[in-house]
Amino acid sequence: xxxxxxxxxxxxxxxxxxxxxxxxxxxxxxxxxxxxxxxxxxxxxxxxxxxxxxxxxxxxxxxxxxxxxxxxxxxxxxxxxxxxxxxxxxxxxxxxxxxxxxxxxxxxxxxxxxxxxxxxxxxxxxxxxxxxxxxxxxxxxxxxxxxxxxxxxxxxxxxxxxxxxxxxxxxxxxxxxxxxxxxxxxxxxxxxxxxxxxxxxxxxxxxxxxxxxxxxxxxxxxxxxxxxxxxxxxxxxxxxxxxxxxxxxxxxxxxxxxxxxxxxxxxxxxxxxxxxxxxxx
Amino acid sequence: xxxxxxxxxxxxxxxxxxxxxxxxxxxxxxxxxxxxxxxxxxxxxxxxxxxxxxxxxxxxxxxxxxxxxxxxxxxxxxxxxxxxxxxxxxxxxxxxxxxxxxxxxxxxxxxxxxxxxxxxxxxxxxxxxxxxxxxxxxxxxxxxxxxxxxxxxxxxxxxxxxxxxxxxxxxxxxxxxxxxxxxxxxxxxxxxxxxxxxxxxxxxxx
Numbered sequence: 001x002x003x004x005x006x007x008x009x010x011x012x013x014x015x016x017x018x019x020x021x022x023x024x025x026x027x028x029x030x031x032x033x034x035x036x037x038x039x040x041x042x043x044x045x046x047x048x049x050x051x052x053x054x055x056x057x058x059x060x061x062x063x064x065x066x067x068x069x070x071x072x073x074x075x076x077x078x079x080x081x082x083x084x085x086x087x088x089x090x091x092x093x094x095x096x097x098x099x100x101x102x103x104x105x106x107x108x109x110x111x112x113x114x115x116x117x118x119x120x121x122x123x124x125x126x127x128x129x130x131x132x133x134x135x136x137x138x139x140x141x142x143x144x145x146x147x148x149x150x151x152x153x154x155x156x157x158x159x160x161x162x163x164x165x166x167x168x169x170x171x172x173x174x175x176x177x178x179x180x181x182x183x184x185x186x187x188x189x190x191x192x193x194x195x196x197x198x199x200x201x202x203x204x205x206x207x208x209x210x211x212x213x214x215x216x217x218x219x220x221x222x223x224x225x226x227x228x229x230x231x232x233x234x235x236x237x238x239x240x241x242x243x244x245x246x247x248x249x250x251x252x253x254x255x256x257x258x259x260x261x262x263x264x265x266x267x268x269x270x271x272x273x274x275x276x277x278x279x280x281x
Numbered sequence: 282x283x284x285x286x287x288x289x290x291x292x293x294x295x296x297x298x299x300x301x302x303x304x305x306x307x308x309x310x311x312x313x314x315x316x317x318x319x320x321x322x323x324x325x326x327x328x329x330x331x332x333x334x335x336x337x338x339x340x341x342x343x344x345x346x347x348x349x350x351x352x353x354x355x356x357x358x359x360x361x362x363x364x365x366x367x368x369x370x371x372x373x374x375x376x377x378x379x380x381x382x383x384x385x386x387x388x389x390x391x392x393x394x395x396x397x398x399x400x401x402x403x404x405x406x407x408x409x410x411x412x413x414x415x416x417x418x419x420x421x422x423x424x425x426x427x428x429x430x431x432x433x434x435x436x437x438x439x440x441x442x443x444x445x446x447x448x449x450x451x452x453x454x455x456x457x458x459x460x461x462x463x464x465x466x467x468x469x470x471x472x473x474x475x476x477x478x479x480x481x482x483x484x485x486x487x
Contacts (some may be wrong), residue, residue: 085349089295101283
């Protein structure tokens with residue numbers, strides 16, 4: 001069963017328009033949603049949760065319509081927003097008491113274990129925690145009610161590199177079960193590259209690309225060559241190029257480049273920046 | 282909905298300490314003041330208590346709980362109801378304390394039940410008008426619109442009725458059985474909950 005099935009999803013408000021989004025995330029996988037500010041990442045997550053009203057299209061979460069069975073769906077979904085959203089006066093123990101009365105499958109032991117693992121003080125008010133600590137509390141809450149799907153909107157922002165690495169390990173552990181999936185949006189593309197099975201590029205509300213990460217990395221590469229050589233390649237082979245007095249550098253489709261050419265691996269970040277700049281399809 | 286009520290309880294007890302202090306100050310002033318002014322000092326905290334749901338909504342907005350609670354398995358009606366229940370409990374609690382204080386030190390001629398029924402009705406009426414506006418326009422804009430509406434209503438009222446007529450009307454009110462005020466206040470409060478739920482659902486899903 002797919003964890004997320006988004007079909008022809010559209011939403012517009014003000015000057016922003018999310019256009020005909022199509023995404024399918026299989027169970028047990030991690031999807032990285034990459035996009036610059038205002039690309040539509042948070043809007044997508046809010047549409048999934050039913051916090052925004054869609055203009056058209058459909059969303060199924062774990063086989064259920066996200067609007068018709070909204071409350072049931074949220075029992076199975078753990079969410080962390082970029083601003084966690086917990087009142088300043090609550091400490092971790094009080095948050096546990098609130099969540100215990102909120103989720104049917106709340107697991108206090110799991111929550112306490114995560115707090116201990118993250119070294120979060122349980123008696124300090126939320127407002128007096130650092131941004132990283134706040135994020136950890138949010139993550140602990142999202143992981144402690146036996147959720148089958150995690151929606152993480154910039155959840156790694158504010159975490160130091162060690163905590164981020166630990167968090168990514170937790171996500172990897174979480175998705176060992178085929179029942180568990182993750183949708184994570186982040187500006188830190190290197191994090192997503194480490195853990196994601198699928199990558200979606202959003203740019204100005206348009207889905208530029210949705211593909212398995214390994215397929216992307218095997219399909220695209222970088223070549224360094226003289227400008228003249230680059231101009232001899234077919235237009236469809238070159239995704240984007242940078243020309244300087246030292247020569248040319250281009251991200252290319254490996255399948256359309258002569259075998260003799262030396263192609264270096266491309267990173268997801270390089271590919272995204274290239275596609276966003278070119279507005280490529 | 283127990284989780285929402287518990288969270289609101291924590292927020293009230295942690296962040297509304299100033300209001301609790303105000304209540305104590307008003308009680309002390311009521312005790313030491315002359316008998317004719319006593320009711321006024323005991324009624325004001327009841328009216329102020331009606332403001333609690335607005336404070337809670339403002340704190341929710343500031344802390345982004347409004348957004349976060351959207352990811353929790355609660356309906357819009359439950360989220361709104363939590364504010365109304367917390368507000369009602371708080372108002373009844375303050376009203377009860379003030380009523381007992383008045384009982385101990387009563388010197389007014391007007392029966393206490395009528396006075397406190399009026400105060401209670403007022404404490405329910407004000408948030409009944411304000412909460413839907415806050416859900417529709419946000420707390421800051423909602424309160425501003427409420428004050429403008431209040432000013433317009435008072436201006437119209439003053440234009441239509443003379444001071445003597447208003448005094449006569451208030452005296453007539455004193456003849457109405459006390460439970461009527463309370464029932465009317467609760468009815469308006471209930472209707473306000475329905476409107477807030479509808480507005481909250483619409484505002485949350487622009």
